[in-house]
Amino acid sequence: MTAYELLLQPFAEFGFMRRALVACAALAIGSAPMGTLLVLRRMSLMGDAMAHALLPGAAVGFMLAGLSMPAMGAGALVAALLVAVLAGWATQVTAQREDASMAAFYLIALALGVLILSLHGSPVDLMHVLFGSILAVDDASLLMVAAVASATLLLLAGLYRPLLAMCVDPGFLQSVGGHTRVLHLGFLALVVSNLVAGFQALGTLMAVGLMMLPAVAARFWARELWGQAAVSAGIAMVSGVCGLLASYHLRVPCGPAIVLVAGALYLLSLGLGPRDSLLARHAALRHHRTA
Numbered sequence: 001m002t003a004y005e006l007l008l009q010p011f012a013e014f015g016f017m018r019r020a021l022v023a024c025a026a027l028a029i030g031s032a033p034m035g036t037l038l039v040l041r042r043m044s045l046m047g048d049a050m051a052h053a054l055l056p057g058a059a060v061g062f063m064l065a066g067l068s069m070p071a072m073g074a075g076a077l078v079a080a081l082l083v084a085v086l087a088g089w090a091t092q093v094t095a096q097r098e099d100a101s102m103a104a105f106y107l108i109a110l111a112l113g114v115l116i117l118s119l120h121g122s123p124v125d126l127m128h129v130l131f132g133s134i135l136a137v138d139d140a141s142l143l144m145v146a147a148v149a150s151a152t153l154l155l156l157a158g159l160y161r162p163l164l165a166m167c168v169d170p171g172f173l174q175s176v177g178g179h180t181r182v183l184h185l186g187f188l189a190l191v192v193s194n195l196v197a198g199f200q201a202l203g204t205l206m207a208v209g210l211m212m213l214p215a216v217a218a219r220f221w222a223r224e225l226w227g228q229a230a231v232s233a234g235i236a237m238v239s240g241v242c243g244l245l246a247s248y249h250l251r252v253p254c255g256p257a258i259v260l261v262a263g264a265l266y267l268l269s270l271g272l273g274p275r276d277s278l279l280a281r282h283a284a285l286r287h288h289r290t291a
Contacts, residue, residue: 006245006249007245010244010245010248010249016135016136016137017135017244017248019137019138019139019142020134020135020137020201020244020254021240021241021244022142022146023134023137023141023142023145023200023201024134024201024236024237024239024240024241024243024244024258025237025240026142026145026146026148026149026197027145027149027194027197027198027201027202027210027236027240028210028214028233028234028236028237028239028240029149029153029233029237030145030148030149030150030152030153030194030197031149031152031194031195031197031198031207031210031211031236032210032211032214032215032218032229032232032233032235032236033152033153033156033215033229033232033233034152034156034190034191034194034211034215035047035211035212035213035214035215035216035232036215036218036225036228036229036232037163037167037187037225038191038211038212038215039212039215039216039219039228040167040168040225041166041167044212044215044216045099046098046099046102047191047195047208047211047212048208048212049083049102049103049106050080050083050084050102050106050188050191050192050195050208051080051195051198051199051204051205051207051208051211052106052107052109052110052204052205053079053080053083053084053105053106053109053110054076054077054079054080054113054192054195054196054199054204054207055076055079055109055110055112055113055114055117055129055130055204056075056079056109056110056112056113056116057072057074057075057076057077057078057079057080057082057113058072058073058075058076058079058113058129058199058204059075059112059113059114059116059117059120059129060075060079060116061073061074061075061076062075062117062120062129063116063120067128069138069140069141069144069200070140070141070144072129072199073141073144073196073197073199073200076195076196076199076204077192077193077196079109079113080192080195080196081188081189081192083102083105083106083109084102084185084188084189084192086101086105087101087102087104087105088101088185090104090105113129113204117129128203129203129204130203130204130205131202131203131205131206131253131255131256132199132200132201132202132203132204132206132207132255133201133203133254133255134201134202134244134254134255134258135247135254137200137201141200141201144197144200145197145198145200145201148193148194148196148197149194149197151193152190152193152194155190156229159183160226162183163183163187164225166180166183166184166187167225194211195207195208195211198210198211201255202255202258202259203255206255206256206258206259209258209259209262209263210236210239210240210258210259210262213235213239213259213262213263213265213266214231214232214233214234214235214236214239214262214265214266215228215232216266217231217232217235217262217265217266217268217269217270217273218231218232218235218269219275219276220269220270220273220274220275220276220277220280221269221273221274221275222275223275235262235265235269236262238261238265239258239259239261239262239265240258242258242261243257243258243259243260243261243262244257244258246261
């Protein structure tokens with residue numbers, strides 16, 4: 001098999017592969033930088049919780065309009081935002097921490113979504129909503145993913161300094177007149193928007209994978225936030241391309257293939273990255289012993 005047949009032929013011959021490639025690129029440049037902010041704020045698991053919170057809204061959209069991505073995406077957006085608002089409300093009116101409230105509400109949402117899909121759909125429909133099908137992305141879904149990615153980049157560029165201050169020292173941001181609560185809610189809305197965009201292609205269970213795994217891996221390669229965002233976007237893009245090629249040649253589901261490639265790159269970064277990896281720590285220990 002030549003390099004052309006291995007790497008380029010699937011994208012040259014099939015329009016659905018080209019659309020999937022563009023969707024992966026848009027998700028990479030939008031979702032992965034958001035993942036770096038979640039990691040910096042120690043909110044990695046909250047991203048997973050919010051991804052699961054998409055399910056009941058997507059299930060209601062499916063129940064009303066079938067496998068219509070615009071309807072399911074709109075329902076998923078409303079459901080995830082509702083879960084985020086309810087978790088924030090529970091945190092304000094009780095002594096419970098936000099992560100505990102989020103875990104409670106997302107588990108309720110996840111169970112409710114599975115129940116709705118089980119009652120009003122088939123096992124195939126359930127698998128489609130949970131794991132997605134990036135090879136079936138249509139033009140409307142592709143435009144939505146591209147629009148969310150573009151808006152994310154513009155907002156991150158415009159709000160870079162206050163977002164960085166909120167991640168590193170929210171007390172300082174509040175002391176200089178920053179609207180931390182509004183910024184936090186806007187940040188959560190942006191995370192949800194990117195998860196909904198990822199849901200269009202990868203399903204509710206896989207969408208968070210392309211957001212978080214590249215972001216976690218990037219910390220082993222870059223120190224500054226902007227560097228981590230760039231590296232995470234690159235890792236997400238490589239994961240998308242390699243996952244699509246693996247799906248095409250090996251006849252495996254594309255969503256899990258993409259996330260597994262991202263997981264493999266994370267393990268590679270954990271072992272060999274230049275910053276705080278196993279190799280870097282071993283080298284630093286050897287240097288300390290010989291000094």
